Amino acid sequence: MDIPASVKPVIPQQQKPLSEFRRQLRTSVTAWLYIAPAGLLMTIITLFPQLYQIWMAFTDYNIRNLRFNIFIPESARFAPNVVGIENFIRILNSSLAIENYNFGRLLLFNVVWTVANLIFHVSLGVLIALALNSKDLIGRKIYRALFVLPWAIPGYIAALTWRNMYDDRFGAFNQLLGVINQTFGTSFPTTTRWLLDAQPPIGGILSFLPLAFYCLLITNIWLGWPFMTVVATGALQSIPSELYEAADIDGANPWDKFWNVTVPMIRPAMVPAIMLGTIWTFNNFSVIYFISQGGPFGRTEILVTQAFKLVYEQRLYGVASAFSIVVFLILFVITLINNRITRATEAYNA
Amino acid sequence: MHNAGKKTLRQIGLQLFLLLVTATVLFPIMWIFSLALDSRNIDKPLELTIIPPGASLQAFRKVMVEPFTLLCKDPGNPSTCMTFVRLLGNSMLVAMGTALLAVMLGASAAYAFSRFKFIGRQAGMLAFIVLLMLPSTATLAPLYVLLSQIKIAGEPLRATLIGLMIAYGSGALPFAIWNLKGYFDTVPKELEEAALIDGCNVTQAFFRVILPLSVPSLAVTVLFSFMTGWTEFVMAWTFLEDPSRFTLAMALRSMQGQYSTPWSEFAAMSILMSIPIVVIFFSLQRYMVSGLTVGGVKG
Known part of the structure; x- marks a missing residue:
């Protein structure tokens, strides 16, 4: 992750090399005092459980060990056994006792899910931001207000609504197809089992993606693009109009202007948004858990939904913790690659 | 033509x-x-x-007026059951507490990361991003144990609304700090330096110069952390015991039965729960574009 260049202290300073270190120390103390409240809270409430989770990942922690309490020494007999990296091995070579579990497929699906979502979120988000930002648009305010709705509705509610819309008998999609058939005399099937059909709609190398994947993708696109539109709008509004005027004088067509003015100018705002979007989508629990529940046959499961099931259905805390660490490591690598790619393209655009 | x-x-x-x-x-x-x-x-x-x-509008009426018979202290006595108004009160309390905690502590920490060059700065920023990437799936168990240890008036902190606020607030902090720092970076340093020359100390400069200029990103941070507190229910179900402390999100979840769900009421409840968030979204919309910096770029 890229950390923006540090800001120099604002305190006026005398240039004495000897006191340099002491001054730096004093600034540090002041700075850490500002961070202390947040830092303290997060150390206790977030960091401690996370460290505990890392420890659990190397044990066989399960439902029996829930009576173990680190603060009560007498409960030591409920402590889990340390099993080393066994949990990780079982995760990676797919020898967990879960139905339809295959780590390679899970990871592939998780990556495809993230990439597909981000492509749509970003391109739709920017496209709609451009449309909303165009000169003399009628009804701009109304559109802007309406377009935050998918973002504003609590995600859990949106997911359950979509789940019902995909219902094979009474869902909105099959009904809509029925209406289209009646109106236009077409004959689309109206009994599609959107979330349950195991037959992949696209064969070949995409045959590992069931119909439910496309349903989930549509739902998550619906949920995700408004965020990108808001970020892109902010960036678009900060582009000085002189740049476009200069491009006009040079005889640039709209296509050239988009790639040579708009894209490089909104890039700095979009890159962090894309990185954040990658993390959110990679770990997007609610859409998958509440719509397809990982089905059919576990083929739309992602890493975090699998980990959640390990905890709440099987109480295998140790394995689930190991899962969390695996997710973190993968995300870390993706972020590094992301950073590399964006830096490489930076040089091209400059 | x-x-x-x-x-x-x-x-x-x-x-x-x-x-x-x-x-x-x-x-x-x-x-x-x-x-x-x-x-x-x-x-x-x-x-x-x-x-x-x-x-x-029967479903709306039923949800808003009749008691939730699944959420009662004493299942035989309907007067001990939760009502919409009481659930709303709890949800408001938790969501506002979460938002306040995240924005206050977040602004303070973000100020340090934005304005000081200090020992451990890079490591600190990195720690927040790492925390954003670590899934918290299995952390509920240790958090349960931890918050049960702390007692307030003889009661474990875990089973209180304050406990929930603290847990949600801590979860909302990494994004809050990241977003606020990004915005503080765009406030010209000259303004602060002028205030310092005029005799303000660093803290006064923070309150009188930086914060008033950062209303958009403060608003966005409040909105996002409010949403966290408003919609979360997994942790709430695990931690709370007394039905009189239950929230709207929990009530909505409880309506989704294993075998039957009163769908009209569920839909009505979903709409009622979404309204406050949508209203806040609309009222803060003018801040939305500039207040969301996601990581240090001027919007």
């Missing part, structure tokens, strides 16, 4: 595109409205209509 024609054509194209987007945005929302108005309490509308046959 030619130019004007081109302009009209362009406007028509844009309007068609944006109307299509509007239709897709509104479709699921209309659908759930239709479900809420349906008096038959069926799980899916039988046909695509906005106003179903026999439409009534």
